[in-house]
Amino acid sequence: MEREDFNMPLSLKRLQVRDAFWGDEMELVRTEVIPYQWEALNDRVENAAPSFCMRNFKLAGRMNRERLEKGALFQEPEYCFRGFEALPEDPAHLEDRFYGFVFQDSDFSKWIEAVAYSLASHPDPALEGIADQAIEIVCAAQQKDGYLDTYYILNGRDKTFTNLKDHHELYCFGHLAEGAVAYYQATGKDRLLNAARKFADYIDSYFGPGEGKCKGYPGHEIAEMALVRLYEATGEKRYLALARFFIEERGKQPYYFDQENPEEARKHPHMLRYHYYQAHLPVREQKEAVGHAVRAVYLYSGMADIARLTEDESLFEACQRLWRDITGRKMYLTGGIGATHIGEAFSYPYDLPNGTAYAETCASIGLVFFARRMLGISPRGEYADVMERALYNGILSGMALDGKSFFYVNPLEVNPEACRRDERKSHVKAVRQKWFGCACCPPNLARLLGSLGSYAFTENQDTLFVHLYMGACIQKDIGGKQVRVFLESNFPWEGRVVARVCAKGTGFRLALRIPGWCSGFSLTGCSQQEREVKDGYLYIRKQWGEEELLELDFPMEVRLMASHGQVRENAGKVAVTRGPLVYCLEEADNGKNLHQLLLDAQGSYKVQEEEICGKTVNSVAFPGYRRKQGENSLYHVYAREELLPVSLKFVPYYMWANRGENEMQVWVTVKNEKELG
Ligand code: FUB
Numbered sequence: 001m002e003r004e005d006f007n008m009p010l011s012l013k014r015l016q017v018r019d020a021f022w023g024d025e026m027e028l029v030r031t032e033v034i035p036y037q038w039e040a041l042n043d044r045v046e047n048a049a050p051s052f053c054m055r056n057f058k059l060a061g062r063m064n065r066e067r068l069e070k071g072a073l074f075q076e077p078e079y080c081f082r083g084f085e086a087l088p089e090d091p092a093h094l095e096d097r098f099y100g101f102v103f104q105d106s107d108f109s110k111w112i113e114a115v116a117y118s119l120a121s122h123p124d125p126a127l128e129g130i131a132d133q134a135i136e137i138v139c140a141a142q143q144k145d146g147y148l149d150t151y152y153i154l155n156g157r158d159k160t161f162t163n164l165k166d167h168h169e170l171y172c173f174g175h176l177a178e179g180a181v182a183y184y185q186a187t188g189k190d191r192l193l194n195a196a197r198k199f200a201d202y203i204d205s206y207f208g209p210g211e212g213k214c215k216g217y218p219g220h221e222i223a224e225m226a227l228v229r230l231y232e233a234t235g236e237k238r239y240l241a242l243a244r245f246f247i248e249e250r251g252k253q254p255y256y257f258d259q260e261n262p263e264e265a266r267k268h269p270h271m272l273r274y275h276y277y278q279a280h281l282p283v284r285e286q287k288e289a290v291g292h293a294v295r296a297v298y299l300y301s302g303m304a305d306i307a308r309l310t311e312d313e314s315l316f317e318a319c320q321r322l323w324r325d326i327t328g329r330k331m332y333l334t335g336g337i338g339a340t341h342i343g344e345a346f347s348y349p350y351d352l353p354n355g356t357a358y359a360e361t362c363a364s365i366g367l368v369f370f371a372r373r374m375l376g377i378s379p380r381g382e383y384a385d386v387m388e389r390a391l392y393n394g395i396l397s398g399m400a401l402d403g404k405s406f407f408y409v410n411p412l413e414v415n416p417e418a419c420r421r422d423e424r425k426s427h428v429k430a431v432r433q434k435w436f437g438c439a440c441c442p443p444n445l446a447r448l449l450g451s452l453g454s455y456a457f458t459e460n461q462d463t464l465f466v467h468l469y470m471g472a473c474i475q476k477d478i479g480g481k482q483v484r485v486f487l488e489s490n491f492p493w494e495g496r497v498v499a500r501v502c503a504k505g506t507g508f509r510l511a512l513r514i515p516g517w518c519s520g521f522s523l524t525g526c527s528q529q530e531r532e533v534k535d536g537y538l539y540i541r542k543q544w545g546e547e548e549l550l551e552l553d554f555p556m557e558v559r560l561m562a563s564h565g566q567v568r569e570n571a572g573k574v575a576v577t578r579g580p581l582v583y584c585l586e587e588a589d590n591g592k593n594l595h596q597l598l599l600d601a602q603g604s605y606k607v608q609e610e611e612i613c614g615k616t617v618n619s620v621a622f623p624g625y626r627r628k629q630g631e632n633s634l635y636h637v638y639a640r641e642e643l644l645p646v647s648l649k650f651v652p653y654y655m656w657a658n659r660g661e662n663e664m665q666v667w668v669t670v671k672n673e674k675e676l677g
């Protein structure tokens, strides 16, 4: 690990994404998703699950005012746990109490973060006005001591920090801090940042290595990376120390969660419980990614942050091991992670079922967080490849093309009837939902898409790294001299990229990722001596003129992908990919019973440009077969199957389920010449 090689995300203020693909998505976030989600947080979307998020903040603010006004006469609420999700008994008559999941506050924090990114690249006084008012509502709920989590404020502070394992206070803090830093960096306004700092200071006074301080750590990780972000924004070293403390304490024996709730520990003595929280072992001893997938990748992201900031080799090695375990044995082709809905968790190596997959949108988002942090320490193409895989596939699939409905779970195979009738698949939806009681994914998507530029481009002193290709205009400062880079690309449809570089006399170096999916590339605009290929990046250093043009081409061939032999569900099956995109079959194009289709792997494919739901996309046509409906009896003696030649049409996976409820399938059986007629 070498500090001078570290690279950090580019400030959104120094880059503008101008891209037909991602630019459109970001514009959708700005114009549709953010306003829609604001309505959802205020329970104003018809026929959608209520959020109660802003309602809880308003109520907590009102209680604060009353406390001030009434003084000693104010009656503090008594803690009452009404379940992980508290719903009104009579939805028509809401009472003055906390509703929703215990972590409902975090939906505001993710939303404000998305707003911040949008404002950073697209100033909008009207939106900023709404955001400022929302911030006032949130800050009004803050307690004198800095505490700010409406679940305990409304239920009673007496049980604050007594259930770290499940009650998400540190998770809500983490999201608040992330949103607050983003808003401050975008607008220069520090109202929310100060609130987050006050909360951080309170947490810091409560937890830590000192005598008498609580030795607990978050049940749902995120505070670790959020504290690092707060530290980087404010320079306050206590925040970094606290993040490190949380990481170092995790998994130590005796288990903190046992001490926190001895009764539960007695009932569930088996240490397996702690795998769910990645608290089964000290982090450096963790070799396998286990438990709740979002928690896991949020933890690993925090570990990578601390490894970078403290140049901790052994922590980085642990991150590398966990990375290899996920991406080598537990990741779907789409970048989805968390194969089982039981505990929203990783299961065992190569267990990647398609139809019951969980692959939560948030988990893939967390994988992108982890990837970028690994890239920051060690710029290797494999990290960016995974980032790209998740973004174009298992993350983007989480949102409808109009930005108004969402998937929480991203399966690779769907039979709508099974989703409706089979309890084992009840977590899988065949159509995107307007909102969720547990709405962690939609605002997470909004904040990620809004800040995409900071994932695509990172920098160190003299180098600009291009990890993801998208049209953009970028500014970089090298020792007071300005470099400008203009990128043009038509990814993910074409592999051609043009970079216009204005870097005369700056010593600038450009690092361009060579995508793992392309077998070769061509480059014009620089000589062999001016380029070097290392770890999946093409480094270009030269005597730049006033303005220079580099042209790259990454051929985008259709590739049929197979799985490791231990991925049982995919034996004998292939998936169609092209460039960064994974493709799928949909009933809308191929009729019902997709499982009866076979692909002729020797046949020649055709890539066709067409319009689907008003979007110009490339579909892929492959020759294939449909099994003829055989005998009607449930079982019968095997006979050579009759196959009808058909053309199979594949569309990008991310856009499935935008044409109504229908079947979908990524992995397709290959016609085996020898066995089938
Ligand atoms: O627990 C908070 C969030 O809700 C998790 O990250 C998601 O998996 C969902 O359970």
Ligand code: ZN
Binding pocket: 360, 361, 362, 363, 408, 439, 440, 441, 442, 444
């Ligand atoms: Zn989620």
